[in-house]
Amino acid sequence: MHTAKRFVSRLTRQTLALVLAGGRGSRLHDLTRWRAKPAVPFGGKFRIIDFPLSNCINSGIGQVGVITQYKSHSLIRHIQRGWGFLRGELDEFVELLPAQQRIETSWYEGTADAVLQNLDIIRSHKPEYVLILAGDHVYKMDYGTMLAAHVESGADITVGCIEVPLEEASAFGVMSVDEELRITRFVEKPETPEPIPGQPDKALVSMGIYVFSTPVLCDELLRDQEQETRSSHDFGKDVIPSVISRRRVIAFPFRDPLQDKPAYWRDVGTVDSLWRANLELIGVSPELNLYDSHWPIWTYQEQLPPAKFVFDDANRRGMAVDSMVAGGCIVSGALVRHSLLFSQVRVHSYSEISDSVIYPDVEIGRNCRIHRALIDRGCRIPDGTNIGINPEQDRARFHVSPGGVVLITPELLGQDYPHGL
Numbered sequence: 001m002h003t004a005k006r007f008v009s010r011l012t013r014q015t016l017a018l019v020l021a022g023g024r025g026s027r028l029h030d031l032t033r034w035r036a037k038p039a040v041p042f043g044g045k046f047r048i049i050d051f052p053l054s055n056c057i058n059s060g061i062g063q064v065g066v067i068t069q070y071k072s073h074s075l076i077r078h079i080q081r082g083w084g085f086l087r088g089e090l091d092e093f094v095e096l097l098p099a100q101q102r103i104e105t106s107w108y109e110g111t112a113d114a115v116l117q118n119l120d121i122i123r124s125h126k127p128e129y130v131l132i133l134a135g136d137h138v139y140k141m142d143y144g145t146m147l148a149a150h151v152e153s154g155a156d157i158t159v160g161c162i163e164v165p166l167e168e169a170s171a172f173g174v175m176s177v178d179e180e181l182r183i184t185r186f187v188e189k190p191e192t193p194e195p196i197p198g199q200p201d202k203a204l205v206s207m208g209i210y211v212f213s214t215p216v217l218c219d220e221l222l223r224d225q226e227q228e229t230r231s232s233h234d235f236g237k238d239v240i241p242s243v244i245s246r247r248r249v250i251a252f253p254f255r256d257p258l259q260d261k262p263a264y265w266r267d268v269g270t271v272d273s274l275w276r277a278n279l280e281l282i283g284v285s286p287e288l289n290l291y292d293s294h295w296p297i298w299t300y301q302e303q304l305p306p307a308k309f310v311f312d313d314a315n316r317r318g319m320a321v322d323s324m325v326a327g328g329c330i331v332s333g334a335l336v337r338h339s340l341l342f343s344q345v346r347v348h349s350y351s352e353i354s355d356s357v358i359y360p361d362v363e364i365g366r367n368c369r370i371h372r373a374l375i376d377r378g379c380r381i382p383d384g385t386n387i388g389i390n391p392e393q394d395r396a397r398f399h400v401s402p403g404g405v406v407l408i409t410p411e412l413l414g415q416d417y418p419h420g421l
Contacts, residue, residue, distance in 0.1 A: 007148060008060075008144035008145070008147065008148050009060050009144070011128075011129065011144065011147040011148060011151060012059055012060035012061045012143070012144050012147060013060065013062075014127060014128040014129060015061050015063070015127055015128070015129045015130070015131050015143075015147060016063045016064075016065065016122060016125050016127035016129075016130050016131070017056045017061050017063065017064045017065070017130075017131040017132075017133060017143070018064075018065045018066075018067060018097075018115060018118070018122075018130060018131070018132050018133065019038075019049065019052050019053065019056075019064065019065070019066045019067065019133045019134075019135045020067050020111050020114060020115075020132065020133065020134055020135055020208075021036060021038040021049055021066050021067060021068050021072075021075060021135030021136070022036065022067055022068050022069030022070055022072070022099070022108055022114060023036070023037050023038075023069075023070070023135075023136060024037070024070050027269050027270045027271075028040065028269065028270065028271060028274065029271060029399050029407060030376070030399060030407060030409040030411060030412060031271070031274075031374075031376060031407065031409065032071070033409070033411065034071060034074075034417055034421050035071055035073075035074045035075065035421045036068065036069075036070055036071050036072050036074070036075045037135075037136045037269070038075055038135035038136050039072075039074045039075035039078060039421070040268075040274070041342055041359050041360065041377070042138060042268065042274070042277070042278060043138075043278065043281055043288075043290060043297075043340075044278075044281070044290075044324050044325075044326045044340055044341070044342055044343075045299060045301060045326050045327075045342065045343060046297055046299045047075075047078055047299065048135070048136055048137075048138060048268065049066070049075065049078070049079070049135045049136075050082070050297055050298060050299045051137070051138050051139060051140070051297060052133045052134070052135055052137070053066075053079075053083060053094065053298065054140075054295075054296065054297045054298045054299075055133075055139075055140060055141050055142070055143060056131075056133075056143065057086075057298060058140075058142070058295050058296070059141075059142050059143040059144045060144060061131065061143060062086060062090065062091070062092035062093070063091065063092065063093060063125060063127070064093065064094045064095065065094075065095045065096075065097045065118065065121065066079060066094060066095065066096055066097060066135065067097045067098075067108070067114045067115070067118065068096060068097065068098045068099075069098065069099050069107060069108050069114070072098065074421045076096055076098075078300055079094060079096060080096075081300040082298070082299050082300025082301070083298070083300075095121075097118050097121065099114075099117065109232070109233050110232050110233035110234035110235075110237075110238070111132075111233075111234050111235045111236070112221055112224050112231075112233045112234055112235050112238060112239045113225075113233035113234075115130075115132065115217070115221060116221040116222070116224070116225055116233070119218060119221065122214070122217075122218075123218070127214055128213070128214060129147060129150070129211055129212065129213060129214060130211075130212045130214055130217050131143055131146075131147070131209070131210070131211055132208075132209065132210040132211075132212065132235065133208070133209055134207070134208035134209065136267075136268070136269065137207065137208065137265060137266065137267055137268070138265075138266045138268055138277060138288065139207075139254075139263065139264055139265040139266065139288075140263075140264070140288070140292075140295050140297075141160075141209075141254060141263070141265075143209075146158060146160060146209070146211055146252045147211060149250070149252050150211040150213075150250070150252070153180075153181070153248075153250045154248060155211075155213075155248050155249065155250040156212070156213055156216045156243070156247040156248045156249065157210060157211065157212055157213075157216060157220075157240070157243060157247060157248075157249045157250070158210070158211040158249075158250045158251075158252050159175065159183060159186075159206055159207075159209070159210055159240065159249065159250070159251055159252065160206070160207040160208075160209030160210070160252050160254055161175060161204050161205060161206055161207060161251045161252065161253055161254065162204075162205060162207055162253070162254045162262050162263070162265050163196065163199075163202045163203070163204060163205075163253075163262045164202065164203060164205050165201060165202065165203075166193055166195050166200070166201050166202060166203050169190075169193035169203035169205050170189055170190060170191060170193055171189060171267070171269075172189065172203075172205035172206055172267075173186055173187065173188045173189070173205060173206035173208075173236040173240070174186070174187050174190055174193045174194055174203050174204065174205050174206075175187075175204050175205070175206060175251060176194055176204070177204065177251045180250075181250050181251045181252075181253070182248065182249065182250055182251075183240075183244055183249045183250065183251050184244065185244070186206070186236075186240050186241045186244060186249075187241070188234075188236040188237045188241070189236075193205075204251065204253075206236060206240075207254060207265060208235075208236070210235060210240075211252075216247065220239055220242075220243055220247075221239070223242075224238055224239050224242070264287040264288050266288075270401070271374060271399070271401040271403075271405050271407050272401045272402060272403035272405055274357075274374065275357055275372075275374045275401075275403075275405045276403075278340050278357045279338070279339075279340060279355065279357065281324060281340065282322060282323060282324055282338060282339075282340060302327075302328075302343065304326075304327035304328035304343055304344065305327065305328055306327060307325040307326065307327060307328070307329040307330070307331070307341075308329070308330045308331070309330075309331045310330065310331070310332050310333065311332060311333035311349065313333070315350075316333035316349050316350060317333065317335070318331045318332050318333050318334060319331065319335055319336070320335075320336035320337075320339075320341075321335075321336070321337050321338070322337060322338045323336050323337065323338060323339045323340065323341065324340045324341070325341045325345075326341060326342050326343040326344075326345075326360075327343050327344075328343045328344035328345075329341050329343065329344065329345045329346070329347075330345075330346050330347070331347045332346070332347065332348055332349055333348070333349030333350060334347040334348060334349060334350065334351040334352065334353070334364075335351075335352045335353070336353045336354075337352070337353065337354045337355075338354055338355050339353050339354060339355065339356045339357065339358065340356075340357050340358070341358045342358060342359050342360040342362075342377075343360045343361075344360055344361050345358050345360065345361070345362045345363075345364070346362070346363045346364065347364045348363075348364060348365050348366045348368075348383075349366050349367075350366050350367045351364055351365070351366060351367060351368040351369070351370070352368070352369055352370070353368075353370045353371075354370070354371050354372075355371055355372045355388075356370050356371065356372065356373040356374070356375065356388075357373070357374045357375070358373075358375045359374075359375060359376050359377040359378075359379075360377050360378075361377055361378045361418055362375050362376075362377065362378065362379045362380075362381070363379075363380050363381065364381040364385075365380075365381055365382050365383035365384070365385065366383045366384070367383055367384045368381055368383070368384065368385045368386070368387075369385075369386045369387070369388075369389055370385075370386075370387045370388060371387065371388030371389060372388040372404055372405050372406060373387045373388050373405065373406045373407075373408060374405055374406070374407050374408070375408045376407070376408060376409040376410065377410075377418055377421055378410050378415070378417060378418030378421075379408055379409065379410050379413055379415065380410075380413070380415060381408075381413075387406050387408065388404075388406050391404070394406045397412065398412050399412070
């Protein structure tokens with residue numbers, strides 16, 4: 001066991017991780033109007049990108065590049081504030097890599113092109129392996145085990161994968177594998193996904209996580225660049241499908257080692273999935289344990305006072321039931337039930353909040369009724385507002401998701417966006 005740990009730690013030290021954090025996140029509608037999807041708040045005090053970054057640090061990968069592009073100001077500021085604790089003397093870093101047109105005179109045109117345009121930086125760090133990560137998924141994963149599997153299988157490329165319900169698989173890259181877990185087929189976002197043999201209700205899909213041996217990565221990115229008009233320069237659409245017949249491409253199923261089942265992994269790319277994943281955390285024993293001291297999620301955290309609940313009259317009692325409430329919140333004579341309140345939320349008297357996710361710096365006036373809502377940072381909800389009570393009224397003013405979640409942003413309320421989204 002000791003030898004195995006040393007083997008994995010050597011591999012992680014020889015690995016450069018690149019987090020792709022430049023996506024538009026258009027399925028989140030107004031939440032990504034002014035911020036990149038990886039900068040969207042999650043879990044009461046974190047941002048989505050904190051999860052892959054924390055996985056890197058906890059896995060022993062201390063060299064990380066974050067590739068940014070669209071509306072990246074709040075993401076960049078968050079990383080500068082919260083991820084500057086690594087030691088440069090030990091060659092550890094979280095480095096920001098915005099589109100700088102080093103190779104082409106254009107912005108990043110796809111995930112593969114984003115990495116290609118940073119090829120000089122990759123080569124300068126001389127890694128043996130490059131770990132490509134999506135910056136917009138929520139999960140905890142030890143990348144060291146995936147790196148070890150990559151080396152032990154003799155793979156050129158290893159693709160992290162997970163089982164999902166067949167009806168959800170069209171949103172991902174779907175793969176078929178043989179007995180050795182070698183990928184025999186890979187189709188990006190197919191209309192009719194292929195099920196896992198023997199499991200007609202499940203499909204094996206890509207997590208957007210790839211381990212490349214560095215020479216293989218360089219060769220395949222340059223080959224993809226030569227395709228020009230025939231390629232969209234994307235890993236899932238172009239690079240991975242094109243190499244299956246020429247390279248040894250292995251699937252790495254992401255499983256819970258203790259329970260031997262697919263591990264927790266969420267693509268929070270829609271309003272419904274983001275709302276649901278946040279509220280899952282409130283459960284007695286949630287699949288994603290934020291209270292795990294052995295695998296902490298690191299982030300930038302303001303110095304805030306504890307949450308406070310005031311008034312204890314019969315009809316004006318400040319309380320939260322079956323909820324998570326972050327620091328700096330004041331619940332004043334109001335009821336919060338089965339909801340998640342991020343930092344510095346103020347809820348005034350006689351209001352009731354249920355099944356809702358409230359982002360930081362929101363103020364909710366008196367006599368409000370809020371149900372199944374996701375309220376963006378800095379919103380000021382006027383006294384007497386009803387949300388999630390009358391669907392027709394909600395649709396006339398706000399965005400209502402297919403699952404009936406009401407998304408509210410300052411702009412939809414006719415208010416200015418706060419600084420530092």
